[in-house]
Amino acid sequence: MTGINYSRVLLGGIVAGLLLAGGEAVLGSFVLSSDWEGTSIDPQAVTHGTWHSLGVISVVFLNGFVLTWLYASMRPRFGPGPKTAILSGLTLWLIAWALMGISLTLSGVVTSRIAIVSAIWGVFEVPLAALAGAWFYRENNQTGAQALNA
Structure with a gap:
């Protein structure tokens, strides 16, 4: 058994991160844009400047x-x-989307609608990003198709 190929984790992570960033941008800007007005987050308290944007992008990647x-x-x-790629996606979805959505809803930070729509969106978005990241991950000198079909 060989160790993890971290350079390929980096490459796959960038690809998966790009897909997640695109999906989250569509979700936040179009699907849930009006719902954010009903949250307990004070829009004046959140600065949407460079540091905020870099923080959000960093978390997505x-x-x-x-x-x-x-x-x-x-x-x-x-x-x-x-x-295995879909299973890894569903694992991250459970931890970072579903459980976090429940936590944020119970603490009153987001509405239940935001949490539910985000969870449903994520159950498709995250496994698809996992498939893309897995396509670029390989051990030894496998091609993307060999890595996913080996």
Whole structure:
């Protein structure tokens, strides 16, 4: 058994992060834009400047890296391929989308509608990003198709 190929985790994480960033941008800007007005977050208290944007983007890309690392870590136990990629996506979705949505709703930070729509959106978005990240992750000198179908 070989170790994790971290350069490929980085590459897969960037790809997965790009997909997550695009999906979250559509969700926040179009699907839930009017719903954010009903939250307890004071719009005046949140500055949407450069540091805020960099922070949000960093978290999204960190999710992409974690997603690809989860896939690489799960490969030895579950085998390489789309099934393991989707399982890694659903694992991250459970932790970062579903459980966090419940926590934020219970603490009154977001409305239940925001949490539910985000969770439903994420259950599709995160496994798709995992598939993309997994496509770029490979051990030894495999191609993307070999890595997913090995």
